[in-house]
Amino acid sequence: MATIRVQHDPIDVGAEFAALMSDAHGNTRTDIGGIGSFIGTVRGTAKGRPITEMALEHYPGMTERALSAIADQAAARWNLLATTLIHRVGPMAPGETIVLVLAASPHRADALEATAFLIDWLKTKAPFWKKETFTDGTHSWVDARETDEAAAARWGTEPGHPA
């Protein structure tokens, strides 16, 4: 039971949490014991310089496939009752939410580990690219970070897929 979405609109964290806690009939689920979450936000500076905007580009089609594959991997590794992966695209201001990960489980260890896994893999395996615009109007594509590769690598790889 995964909610996967790529959207231009702002992410409503409270609404997404409420949606995850609701069953198909709109009733509150009572099988969930813990929800882990990660929320990524736009920082106001990059390499020490203030930015005015962060723009997210993606690969429509492949993005949704990649996010679904990541959610499937998490569901295969941990006891998850619901997963939410929502990523914004387009221009965003500093302080806005870029990404929301929710992982619900009967138990907290599964929820927290799955949350870390989901964001680590999303950051290295889903086709999004960040572009920062500085106060002087220049822009710069964000470079991938080796620390993100290392964070993703600690979870191993899935069969038949390059790391």
Added chain:
Amino acid sequence: MATIRVQHDPIDVGAEFAALMSDAHGNTRTDIGGIGSFIGTVRGTAKGRPITEMALEHYPGMTERALSAIADQAAARWNLLATTLIHRVGPMAPGETIVLVLAASPHRADALEATAFLIDWLKTKAPFWKKETFTDGTHSWVDARETDEAAAARWGTEPGHPA
């Protein structure tokens, strides 16, 4: 910068997230890059039997001291910009939120590790006690779990405080 609260009222996850992202003037903070979160909810069954209610008792005064000490420990161990620890007390229905942990950092590894630490220590060092009421009206105090002690122990102890 820690928000510590023990309350009877339901926890509004979206509002607490928005509050954490706001500075003292009500403006959106732009120094935060990632927020880790854990939300604990009341499960509808205990030991395989349905429950009608979960009641949380606590030790007023010591609770707030313990939660503050746990937040201070997290701030000493990780690069945190804001922390929220909110715990409900009193009677709750299945599906309701018992506890909310938020940990904000410039970087996601700190946010996620601090979140796990905060809930692990809260579960073993803050004076709350759960009582379940079953459908036949009988009630039962929840036993502490060795797995919770083990989860807390992996973070070590703070100086001068028993584990």
Added chain:
Amino acid sequence: MAEPRPLRLLYFSWLRERIGTGEEELTPPPGTDTVAALVAWLRTRGPGYEAAFGTTAPVRCAINQDFAQPEATIAPGDEVAFFPPVTGG
């Protein structure tokens, strides 16, 4: 010499239910100066206390709102709380 001040005793969860109160002020006999000695004396006070402290179920203690071990020292006027291992979160 100052008037001896009683201890403020607090009980939570099933200890409160078995003892029948959540809070009381008591002055234990002279020499009752550790948590363990206080527990031994409380057990003599009746079947509710014996049911709370005389079983194998683990009991935790806090002195003035800090966790304390059985050998910890208690002093007149202290707030001493007894409760089972915590189960919040």
Added chain:
Amino acid sequence: MAEPRPLRLLYFSWLRERIGTGEEELTPPPGTDTVAALVAWLRTRGPGYEAAFGTTAPVRCAINQDFAQPEATIAPGDEVAFFPPVTGG
């Protein structure tokens, strides 16, 4: 024999900017049957392509929306995308 179908080529991020388009249909010469061979041929198509593929900056590839290595086989009609290492999240 079936009509040869062109490749659908997609470029993202700074590769799109350097090449000057995000999408095009091309039919490479016969024998261009791996990602590496396709890149070698694209580099001959002009300075934009050379700027995109001829530097030390790492470039990733996906064939039909799955990540692919340089030695991976491409077939007529495939959707082949080139982009820098991803930076979402």
